Amino acid sequence: MKGLEKPKQIALFVALYYLLAENGLDLSGSLWLSRVDSEIYELRLGKTTTSIFSKSRVSRVPAVKSSTILIRVFCHFYDENEILVLGAYDKGRDSNPKRQREEILKASKLLRIWLSGVDS
Numbered sequence: 001m002k003g004l005e006k007p008k009q010i011a012l013f014v015a016l017y018y019l020l021a022e023n024g025l026d027l028s029g030s031l032w033l034s035r036v037d038s039e040i041y042e043l044r045l046g047k048t049t050t051s052i053f054s055k056s057r058v059s060r061v062p063a064v065k066s067s068t069i070l071i072r073v074f075c076h077f078y079d080e081n082e083i084l085v086l087g088a089y090d091k092g093r094d095s096n097p098k099r100q101r102e103e104i105l106k107a108s109k110l111l112r113i114w115l116s117g118v119d120s
Helices: 006-027 049-055 097-119
Strands: 033-035 041-045 071-079 082-090
Touching: 006 033, 006 041, 006 049, 006 071, 006 082, 071 097, 082 097
Parallel strands: none
Antiparallel strands: 033 041, 041 071, 071 082
8 A cells, every 4th residue: 555654554464364364254244344335344443453463362472563544355255265456445544435326336337347357
């Protein structure tokens, strides 16, 4: 994500790698992962970067200052072992509901394109 501060970049990587990739759909129904349409899920990174490190059970936290974070990541679970990340944005910078809808529509469009290539 362009322009994202270093602590948030690290927290985003940790969340994708240690939280989403390791737990997958087991996060569904929690505060971390919710379904936004029939095929797209939203990973919700909120509160602080420290809370993400803690939830991800990362034992060696990088030497970064804790900061508030509000990032949304849209993804699709293709099968048990594959997660397709379709998009993300910093909701802390733009919390307008219209932006949220636009991001979901973009993710949906990318998913349709990707699935059409998989099916052929």
